[in-house]
Amino acid sequence: MSLYPPAEDSYLIQKHIPEFAQGRVLDMGTGSGILTLSAIRLSQVREVVAADKNPEAITALKKKIKEEHLRKITPIESDLFSAIQGSFEVILCNPPYLPQDEEMSKLSTDHSTNLSLYGGKKGWEFTEKFFHEAGKFLFPGGKILYLFSSLTNKKKVEEIITRHLFTFRELERKKIAFEELYLYLVEKPLILQELERKGIEDLCYLAQGKRGQVFTGVIDQNRLVKSHISKKLYLKVCIKIKHPESQAEERIENETKWLQLLNKSGIGPRYLFSGKGYLAYQYVEGTPLMQWITTAEKKEIILVLQEILKQCSILDQRGINKEEMHHPIKHILIDKDNFPWMIDFERCTETEKPKNVTQFLEFLRRISPELEKKGVKIVPQDLTILAQKYKKEHDPEAFRAIVALLS
Template identity: 45%
Template sequence: MVNCKSVYEPREDSTMLETWARKHAFGAVLDIGTGSGILAIAAAQGRNVKNVVATDVQKGVVDYCEKCIQNKKIKFLQSDLFQNVRGRFDTIIFNPPYLPQELKLKDLTIEGGKKGYEIIERFLNEVNNFLKADGIILMVFSSLTKKEKVVGFIANNLLEFEFLEKQHYFFEDLYVYLVKKSAILKKLERYNIKNVKYFSKGKRGLLFTGVCDTKKVAIKIKNPKSNAVGRIENEAKYLKLLNKNNIGPKLLFFDKDFLIYDFVEGDFILNFIKKESINKKIIKKIIKNVFSQLFVMDGLGINKEEMSHPPKHIIISKKNKKPVLIDFERSHYTLKPSNVTQFCDFLVSGNILKLFKNKNIEIRKDKIIELAKIYKNNINKNNLNIKDLNNIGYSLE
């Protein structure tokens, strides 16, 4: 006996999306959360539609559709979002459960999680691997789902949207969006980068992660809110050069819109030092290693510009506990490089002195300042020798 108790009876959201599905659906179509099958049927009637895979998380719904809908173009499948779905589609249609559980409606067909947007977030985080490069997503959601959240999830996955329609019903507004892959995402996919996910935001760049073959990579894209020009190209230029000296994460590819480098798994330097298991010996080794990289940069006449406040610019690699400098977007050539002296300034700042003291390391502030001054006044390639390095290293006791 087919249980059709929880088949969603088409409502306003269904009919709004139905109109757009008739208009835009093409090629191979995936209808997620098909319910009564209304959207799958509408899509299948389109002349440009080849076939439709219609899914629902509820087995009873799939059984109901298989029994009641006879359409050669439509195949029904039980699946929690993309779990059992294979292949890529030209059109993906989704009328998700989007209401917050806080409303206590206790209905799986309409509740999208505690806040309402959780299923949409999961959907948008996975959809790229199932959508063809020029494919489209048609989706509907409510003002109760929090529009800014949905827009954020779209951007975080390097997708972009076109607003198609808004309708007001009783206590909510309903929106229909057409979502597509952005030009940058399509380009990244041509480079064989998959699973692109938002990671973090800087002043000038947005960082995403992705997978290239089996390797995790970092993808830096210009922050659209930044007015800075040419930063991506600049960082690529210096990273390429510094990689030859084993400085910075390994640059893999770049173009005018993004640069891709090996993702460095690890902790930012201060978070690493604060860990209980990290002792004086390890810390001294790390600081010396940072200095050795900065000496090389000074020797090359390249200023990184971030070294007086580097907590977010040095990652201690989980693999070998080596410090990896990141973010070279402001790097430039200069006659007076100040990487070493800036890092000395950082080491003698109040909270760093305190942090090191907790680890039984005494930073000899006077000694560092004196050495930094001597170094600054004599800076040239000849005096960049191991003695200087050791001197500064030894001022940590």
């Protein structure tokens, strides 16, 4: 067994340590300990945790620490982050990054050499596992110095970094014999880091609008309520954060306020938690209304439209305008039990003249040809008369007549 002897890649990452290392540093895959020893010399570094899967690397480093009376270094045998605890300002990683094709493997039968060189069959498998977990071990604002080579598949590495919601910047590249080395500075937007620390796992980008970005993730429900259950009960969540380029102020806060209030009337997906610039609610597994109508039965369509009208009238009674009921194409999802969920409350306003019911009737009038194809007949003129009557004084009689019109 042998340790990875410091090479061009080690020196490339070592060169940038003084600029970035500070506070608590993790050296993932410490090998000979070259990066750990560079970092610990800096006055701004408080502690270095030196991790390696290879027990020989840890034994050798412990020996060195003892012989040279080095302090503030914690060597730890760990398969990636499995034995790592706490958070770090900086993570250094010169990983095994070569693809393990058969020819290359034949060159070495030594297990620790293979561990040092090969990142997996394709070369980037280690990178995938590393970024899947790294976010949970970074302090807010934390940084990663990550090295890889042209043989690792640059595009794939960048895709992995981005998919795990990190941003990257190339610090330096260096051509050596058969490859080019890249050193990246990798960081995570603060809000996403905070969410991971709150226990949101598998954060994935879902969509974005002009004002916000939406992510999905999962959270162990035991973290939401005080619980003694040790079994994890995962719940899929939707997270909205303000679009970095949006000028619209307070949209997330507005949606947070209205969603909490409307949940009390049984409207909207379950509010979970919120913080500065983000909102988390239960993910609704459903089909957008118009798409759902194309596959649904007449009876189901009538019940769903009646329920939507009921929710619209609750909004009206509370003096809230949702602002988009005349075109609720993306804002109503129908779940597998045929229940319509209104989503997106960011544009809600308080008003003396709420118009959710009348706007939705206007929408029904427009889609009456599609409804007719499914056997749901509504006479547009009747709708107009009843809508006018309802509009005048939110007459419950008129509302009942509207609902009846759909049956």
